[in-house]
Amino acid sequence: MPLIAPTASAKECVLLAHGGGGQLTARLLTEHILPHLANRLLDPLTDGAVLAPMSGRPVFTTDAFVVQPLEFPGGDIGRLAVCGTVNDLAVMGAVPRALSLALVIEEGFSLAALDRIVASIAQAAREANVLIATGDTKVIERRGGDGLIITTAGIGELPDGVNWDPARVVAGDKVLVTGRLAEHGLTIMTVREGIEITSELRSDAAPLNGLITQMRATGADIKFMRDPTRGGVAGVLCDIVEHCGLSIHLRDQALPVSAVARHTAELLGLDVLTVANEGKCVVVVAADDAQRVLSTCRAHPLGRHAAIVGEVVDVAPPLVELHTAVGGARIVQRPYGEELPRIC
Amino acid sequence: MNPDVCHSLLCEIRDLASRLPRVQLMEVCGTHTVALFRTGVKSLLPENIVLLSGPGCPVCVTAQGYIDAACALADQPGVIICTYGDMVRVPGRGGSLEQQRARGARVRVVYSAREAVHLAATAPDAEIVFLAVGFETTAPATAAALLEAENLGLRNFSVLTAHKLVVPAIEALLSSGDVPIDGFLCPGHVGVIIGSDAFEPIVVHHRKPCVVAGFEPAGMLHGIAALLKQIARGIARVQNVYPVAVGSQGNRVAQAILQRVFEPAPARWRAMGELPASGLRLRRCFDRFDAWRRFDLAEGDDYDPPGCRCGEVIQGKTQPAECVLFGRACTPLNPIGPCMVSSEGTCAAWYKYHRLAVGV
Amino acid sequence: MCLAVPGKIIALDDAEATVDFQGSRVRVSVLLTPDAGLGDWVLVHAGFAISRLNEAEARTTWEYLSQGEVYDELGAALAASFAETPETESAS
Numbered sequence: 001m002p003l004i005a006p007t008a009s010a011k012e013c014v015l016l017a018h019g020g021g022g023q024l025t026a027r028l029l030t031e032h033i034l035p036h037l038a039n040r041l042l043d044p045l046t047d048g049a050v051l052a053p054m055s056g057r058p059v060f061t062t063d064a065f066v067v068q069p070l071e072f073p074g075g076d077i078g079r080l081a082v083c084g085t086v087n088d089l090a091v092m093g094a095v096p097r098a099l100s101l102a103l104v105i106e107e108g109f110s111l112a113a114l115d116r117i118v119a120s121i122a123q124a125a126r127e128a129n130v131l132i133a134t135g136d137t138k139v140i141e142r143r144g145g146d147g148l149i150i151t152t153a154g155i156g157e158l159p160d161g162v163n164w165d166p167a168r169v170v171a172g173d174k175v176l177v178t179g180r181l182a183e184h185g186l187t188i189m190t191v192r193e194g195i196e197i198t199s200e201l202r203s204d205a206a207p208l209n210g211l212i213t214q215m216r217a218t219g220a221d222i223k224f225m226r227d228p229t230r231g232g233v234a235g236v237l238c239d240i241v242e243h244c245g246l247s248i249h250l251r252d253q254a255l256p257v258s259a260v261a262r263h264t265a266e267l268l269g270l271d272v273l274t275v276a277n278e279g280k281c282v283v284v285v286a287a288d289d290a291q292r293v294l295s296t297c298r299a300h301p302l303g304r305h306a307a308i309v310g311e312v313v314d315v316a317p318p319l320v321e322l323h324t325a326v327g328g329a330r331i332v333q334r335p336y337g338e339e340l341p342r343i344c
Numbered sequence: 345m346n347p348d349v350c351h352s353l354l355c356e357i358r359d360l361a362s363r364l365p366r367v368q369l370m371e372v373c374g375t376h377t378v379a380l381f382r383t384g385v386k387s388l389l390p391e392n393i394v395l396l397s398g399p400g401c402p403v404c405v406t407a408q409g410y411i412d413a414a415c416a417l418a419d420q421p422g423v424i425i426c427t428y429g430d431m432v433r434v435p436g437r438g439g440s441l442e443q444q445r446a447r448g449a450r451v452r453v454v455y456s457a458r459e460a461v462h463l464a465a466t467a468p469d470a471e472i473v474f475l476a477v478g479f480e481t482t483a484p485a486t487a488a489a490l491l492e493a494e495n496l497g498l499r500n501f502s503v504l505t506a507h508k509l510v511v512p513a514i515e516a517l518l519s520s521g522d523v524p525i526d527g528f529l530c531p532g533h534v535g536v537i538i539g540s541d542a543f544e545p546i547v548v549h550h551r552k553p554c555v556v557a558g559f560e561p562a563g564m565l566h567g568i569a570a571l572l573k574q575i576a577r578g579i580a581r582v583q584n585v586y587p588v589a590v591g592s593q594g595n596r597v598a599q600a601i602l603q604r605v606f607e608p609a610p611a612r613w614r615a616m617g618e619l620p621a622s623g624l625r626l627r628r629c630f631d632r633f634d635a636w637r638r639f640d641l642a643e644g645d646d647y648d649p650p651g652c653r654c655g656e657v658i659q660g661k662t663q664p665a666e667c668v669l670f671g672r673a674c675t676p677l678n679p680i681g682p683c684m685v686s687s688e689g690t691c692a693a694w695y696k697y698h699r700l701a702v703g704v
Numbered sequence: 705m706c707l708a709v710p711g712k713i714i715a716l717d718d719a720e721a722t723v724d725f726q727g728s729r730v731r732v733s734v735l736l737t738p739d740a741g742l743g744d745w746v747l748v749h750a751g752f753a754i755s756r757l758n759e760a761e762a763r764t765t766w767e768y769l770s771q772g773e774v775y776d777e778l779g780a781a782l783a784a785s786f787a788e789t790p791e792t793e794s795a796s
Contacts, residue, residue, distance in 0.1 A: 190728065199728035260727030267709050267725055267748075268455075269429075269687065271382075326350045326561040328384020330697040336676040375707055428750075456751025458733060481708065485750045488735045533708045536747060536755040589710075589747055589755050598736045598754065 014109040019139030028137060032114055036122040041098060041133040049133035051098055056157040059094035061085060065150040070117065072191050074183075074202030075278075077150055078117040082124035083205045083278055084229070085154040090209035091225040091281060093164050093216065094156030098133035099125070102151040107142045117148065128207030130154075162216065166243035166284075168223045171314035174290035175248060176283045178211065178297050179204070179305040180256045181233060185275035186264050197267070200260050206279030211300045218296050220289035227281050231334055232274040234320065236282045238334045241318040250310035250322045250332065273322075274335040284312065353565035354388055360572040361390035368394045368524055369571055370517075370660055372510060373531030374401035374688025375559055381697035383561040393572070396523070396660035397690040399513045399613065400531065402478045402506075403430045404658050404682045404689050407612040409644035410506045411436040411682075414475055417504065417639060418449040424467070425451045426460035427475040433685045435649070440685075457489035464493065464501035473635045476505045481533040483507040483624055484598040487605035490626075490633055502635035505625055508611055510534050511542060512622035516613075518550045523660045527553040527571040532563070532586040537602075539594025540584040551580045558586040605630060612646055614682075615655020654681035657690050664694040671695060708749035710757060716742050723748055 017024045034042070041049045065081045082099065089096040101121065105114070125132055183204040190197040208227065215222065226236045237248050257272050265272050279302060285293050290308055297303030320332040361367070371377060377397045380386040386395060399405045415436040418425045425441065432442045432453060445451040450470075454460055457474055464472040476486040486503060493501045510531060517523065530543055535556040543554040553574035557567025566585045574580060584590050602624070611623025626634045635641065648655050651669050656662035664670045669680055676692055679685035684692050714729070715722035721734045723746060730748065737753040740746050746753035 197728050197730050201728065258727075260725075263709070263711075263725040264728040267728060267730070269707050322384075324382075324384030324561075325347060326384050326388065326565075327347070327354075328387040330381050330384050330387065333696055458751045481754065482750055484736050484754065485752045488733060488752060491735075533747070533749065533754070536708070588758050591758070595736060595755055597738060601736065 011111070013111055014105045014107060014114065014139055016107045016139050016141065019105070019137065025137070032111060033118055033135070033137070036115075036118045037101075037125075037132045037135075039131045039133075041131050042135070049098065051133065051155065054097065054157040056095070056159045059089055059092050059156045059158050060153070061088040061092075061156075062151065062153040063088065065152070066146065067188065068146065069188075069191055070113070070147055072203055073187055075205040076117050076120050077148060078121035079124045079205050080203075080278060081150040081152045082121055082128060082130070083207045085152040086124075086128045086130055086207045086209055087227045087278075087281075089154050089156035090207070090212045091164075091227050092156070092158065093162035093212075093225070094158045095213070096128060096130045096154055096156045096209055098131050098155050100153045101132050101135040103135070103137045104149040104151075105137065105139050106145070106147050107139055109147050114148075124205075124207060128209055130207075130209075164222060164224050166224045166240050169240060169244040169246065169284050169312055170223075171246055171312050172287045173223055173284050173312040174287050174308050175237070175250070175310040175312065176285060176290065176294060176297070176306060176308050177228075177233065177256065178208070178281045178283070178303045179279070180258050180261065181228075181277060181280065182257065182261050182265060182270075182272040182275035184278040185232070186261055186268075186270070188276075189268055189270070190264065197264065199264060201264060204277060204279035206302050208279065208281055208302060211297065211302045212281065214296050214300060215283065215293050218289070218292050220293045221286035222283060222289075222293070223286065224284045225281055228277045230276050232272075232276060233282060234271070234273040234332050235334050237320045237332065240284065241320055244312075245318050247313050247315040247318050248310055248320045249313050250320065252322055252324045254307055254309045256305045256307045256309075271335075273332055287311070350562050350565055353562065353569050356569045357393070357565065357572060358390055360569065360576055361393050364392065364572065364576060366392045366394065367526050367572065367575060368396055368660075369527050369529055369568065370396045370398040370514075370523075370525045371529040372398040372400040372514060373529075373534070374404070374686070374690075375533070376400065376529060376531065376557075376564065377690055377693050378688055379559045380564060381693050383564070385561050385564050389568070393568070395529075396525065396663075397657070397693075398517065398528075398660050399616070399658045400479075400510075401658070401683070401686050401688040401690065402482070402508065403434055403686040404654060405508060405513070405613050405616075406477055406506050406682070407614050407643065407646035408436070408648070409612065409646050410477075410504075412438075412644040413641045414504060415439070415441060415444060417473055417635070417641065418444045418451055420471075420639070422469070423450065423471045423473055424463065425449070425473055425475065426454045426457075426463060427451065428455075428477065429453045430686050430688065431475055431477060433679065434682045435679060435685070437644075457486050458492065461489050461493045461496070461498070461501060464498050465496055468500055470500060472501045473639075474501070474503045476503045476507055479508055479510050479531070479534050480537045480602075481531070483606065484537060484595075484602050487601045490605055490630065491601070493633060494630075499632075502633050502638045503626065504635040504641070505606075505623075506611070507606070507624040508613070509608070509622050509624070511538075511545060512619055513613060513616070514546055515549065516616060516619045516622070517659055518546070518552065520659075525552065525660065526575055527555070529564070529567050529571065530554050530556040532556055532558040532590060535584070535586065535590040535594070537595050537598050539592050540582055540590055541592045542594065543582045547580050547582055553580045554582045556582070556584045556586055556590050558589065612643060614646060614658060615648065616659065617646075649680050652681040654683040654689075654691070657683050664691040667691070708747045708754060710745055710747055713740060713742055713744050713746060713753075716740075721746075721753060723753065 297306035606624035683689035
């Protein structure tokens, strides 16, 4: 179903006039945006939101979301936008407090789709226990047909004593992932035009701040955390080895991957380690505390399939090496750009 | 995958290797090159068993002139190029198809030739050209898609052919005598189409053992063990260790479709020159689907970019690490030749998976 | 050159089949494998089924499997699917 209508009517689609700042803009806000997102910070509709003072150090992040298609099994661009920014804060160790939300909408975009996406944003914000404090809407002329682009920024609060830094990683530390890999990226690939794969795969987009708070509360010596979005687990681990100058050895058989994900990746010629995740976290933790963190994850709905997948070793040059099921080894590197489905 | 079976096959390989001098085996399939690395099998082989990569990456063996012709076509107004992902980053004289796309050319990555046909059916105002690259595993798909286009009466669909045949290339390599090869690990999925008997000429004319193997670790180990056994016994025959998918006669239906649409023709291979009856061209009755004729294109000259040794790499004459550009001027981000950029290129596989490479 | 993946035909009409790969499904052309039927395993490459997987060979693989001699993922997948069908068990 096309999201950009060939003919425009104010009842069904977004018009340029909706971005004009006049009556139609007010109507867009009151009928399609505010009903979902209303909260004490947003309601005054002032130019800026006044936040309560924070006791911890403020952490600030931003991200833009241009995913196509806009809606996919397990989520949509709105959910992705909230979870992406919340997770960027959470993996720093910060408690997310407020998000900003800027929508750039293409003229002709379906209002019904906008409603669905804004409702999804609200739902994700509730799950993350974070408020959309301020926002903006612009409407642009019909062009490439992207339909909708979202930019978010987020502010969080870093409690004292949290110091997650790859420089603290030492040999013997364990590497853990909080759940099954590659589900988001593979889902997007299967719904892209032309490939026509139907599957049980669903995006794993989810806010991880609740799970991460629980991990932090165990008192474990967590060295570093990151969410493996674009570039996948491979990207994150390569960053770590470059920063800390040590190597990481992974065990292929320990990687949590569902059968459908493994087979879909094989079908498309992709490596699960390089595919994006939107509801997972890579955690490097001191060896003595690894089991404790693992149990905590597995007790949480978003961490049921968590697994310890490898460890840090003092081997030069600093590389990520995968030990395969057959007993061999090969290096894991960052993907080189767009992962195209291979046929040959 | 049963690690016990793999372990016992490895023990067998080590035992055989201990009683053999240095052995050079050639694997003639880019998918084997990648699978051997990805599964870690390559890292487990004894030092005296050397695996050379042969002309098995369809993009790498395609002469540079084809890539230049494809890029020239991409610039023509109204043309949409449909191609498998592998071709998109290979550099031509004026850049790659990916770079051209960034400059406004219409280039679309497809998973199947059928997608190109469906695009042509739904976009009658555009000229759809499908880049038909690949060996015997892939050529039947092009043939079938072309027949579908004919059935639909499409007037805006054509194919720029560069399909190649594996056995003639292997024979040419052996005839040149440049590289000592003791046996061939033969591509299982090409075998699915052509049948294991099709590898007989290699045994009959050159007395080299050929084992047709699949792509799982156990299958590849089984293939290598079988080759070493033959070498140890001084025999040479075609052996099929992938019988679940490969028969002696191959897929007769696919072969018939191939013969209906294509005929064998001389083809230009990177650095190997023109080899007789080593490629496929469209039969004359399909002229209107032949992009070479439709757009009056000629395949440009073959050349390796300065310093590039892709031509030697695909013949097994040079290992990637022996090329002075490897990992330095030539990396996957900045590829000079196709062996580095193609997902099945030997240099790309070395760079991606091999320990030594990253030290560069 | 040869990225082909085994899957099971779960729906079939004249020219196309729906092939299941452990939960992902793709529509592929069966023009190259006219003998393939519902429930058969096929190898899929570039949108086409290129080969029916040989049941007799798969059974042999299944027997080897029980004795732990030859085993590969293809065989395992086939073995698992044969184990589901009662007729196969009684035949062997």
